[in-house]
Amino acid sequence: MRQVRVRLFLACLLATIASCLGLVMPLVLKWLVDGPLTSGDLSGIWLGGLVLVLLGATEAGIFGVRRWLTARPLADVEASMRESLYGRLQRLPSAFHDRWSSGQLLSRGTADLGQVHAFLAQPLTFLVVNAVTFVAGCVILLEQQWVLGLVLLVPVVPLTVLCSWFQARHVLASRRAQDLEGDLTTLVEESIRGIRVIKGFGRHRSQARAFEKMVFEVRGVELHRARLLASLSGMFVLLPEIAMGTTLALGVVQVADGTLAAGTLVAFLATVLVLRPVVESTGPLLAMCNQAATAVDRYCEIMDEPLPTQDHLPDVGLSAPPRPAALAFENVHFQYPNASMDAPGVLRGVDLRIEPGETMALVGSTGSGKTTLVGLVPRLYEPTAGRITLDGQDIADLPRSQLRTMVAVAFEDPALFSASVMENVLMGGEAATETDGAWALRVAQADGFVHLLPSGPHTQVGEQGLTLSGGERQRLALARAVVGRPRVLILDDPLSALDIHTEAAVERALRQVLATTTALIVAHRPSTALLADRVALLSDGVVAAVGTHRELLKTNPDYALLMSGIEPLTLGGGTGKGAKTS
Structure with a gap:
């Protein structure tokens, strides 16, 4: 990533700015409700609406620039990694290729690098953006009404423990799934290359059964990953919803008692709605992070294989004369x-x-x-x-x-x-x-x-x-x-x-x-x-x-x-x- 670090940093910075602009919108809403709407100031209402439109357009434009900044460099990174892997495979000794199946090598050079590219294009950026946005949003919530803010942040502790549980299991499942996909690629490649033998001996049914068995094994691992992600995502929706409902009830009571302004409650809830997709997207982002980490591990298994001694040395001396050698x-x-x-x-x-x-x-x-x-x-x-x-x-x-x-x-x-x-x-x-x-x-x-x-x-x-x-x-x-x-x-x-x-x-x-x-x-x-x-x-x-x-x-x-x-x-x-x- 060193070759694109400047563009990637700028992309993260722009995405963070765009996301934080979303946190400004609730503050504009608070001003609208407590000011122009309460006093009936029509010009102020139009001004507030114009500010909201400009904030939304700016946010959309910044996200577009972010994609433009990263699209070509990340494609170059993937191409460079693929080229390095292919070059490594050419230079590794025959003993290495005797140990490794072609399907495992193919899956590392195609599917795994595709997952790395996909992770670098969005999840990596949004892990940073979501972390900054969440912290900034929490500060705004606590500043507006610290009691309601604390009630809303209660799920953070159980969700952190749940993330740790998820990570430990999903990493293993991701590795198993990607290894099985490599084995499946090997089976398909062997069947295609040996199609004459399969047809000649009438073994298409046994090959189909072997393929079906492996497909169902891959399916089982994928379903296990889906269940893990469903458990995590479900809790990341359920617990914040309970906290938000509790917060809304307490806020309505405070507004009715006159201890909290209506505009403050609207801004508070609008800020919560901005943070809601940030929290809910954490599960899928962690899953993509695990898959990319597994893909990088599988890639590095090949790149870390030691090259034969002196294989890296340039040619020395003049070309050999065209004469027989002893x-x-x-x-x-x-x-x-x-x-x-x-x-x-x-x-x-x-x-x-x-x-x-x-x-x-x-x-x-x-x-x-x-x-x-x-x-x-x-x-x-x-x-x-x-x-x-x-x-x-x-x-x-x-x-x-x-x-x-x-x-x-x-x-x-x-x-x-x-x-x-x-x-x-x-x-x-x-x-x-x-x-x-x-x-x-x-x-x-x-x-x-x-x-x-x-x-x-x-x-x-x-x-x-x-x-x-x-x-x-x-x-x-x-x-x-x-x-x-x-x-x-x-x-x-x-x-x-x-x-x-x-x-x-x-x-x-x-x-x-x-x-x-x-x-x-x-x-x-x-x-x-x-x-x-x-x-x-x-x-x-x-x-x-x-x-x-x-x-x-x-x-x-x-x-x-x-x-x-x-x-x-x-x-x-x-x-x-x-x-x-x-």
């Missing part, structure tokens, strides 16, 4: 952060060296740690122990931004974005041009189907690229990985979704790229393993054997069995991931 794993251990303490590590001392320009295939059964190992190279995760070096330099000493200009990855799951084909491909190289993109599409054997699309490489592929087949998405992901001509290329089973003819064409083109870079390829097929100069067999988190494909077939029974188990599955178009059980 990649080495030295006694690398790894265990996922959410794993139990007694669980064995995924990697348990991996030692492996890949020479500059060499292509190494990584082979192993399902769960052997292949994908985990290659994910350590671009520092999606950090090794639990040991180190990984590029040309002898520990990658932990490199800023991630610099490391990721040297290393490119094609993941097993080819995630695409709601952008054009060319934009998706050029994400792989910051300085890459459309000429580079066209070259990368040819390498990935994707140029043929891309040019058949309605707008060629500028065709929008849609969310997650679901308008394309699995093989087409995989080829675009491969093009994205090679477009920047990286020094180290990581390919996680890059050809699993291709038919054997397309696979052969891609392999022929890919050999030209592999000749100019250091590559680590996760392989499930013998044909992919044959792309490599050497093959490393990963078993139970360690490198069990290293050699050429043919050498390992002859000398290592486990490797031979693994390859023989994979090969029949690939002929049927599978990914080879069932090889462990064959």
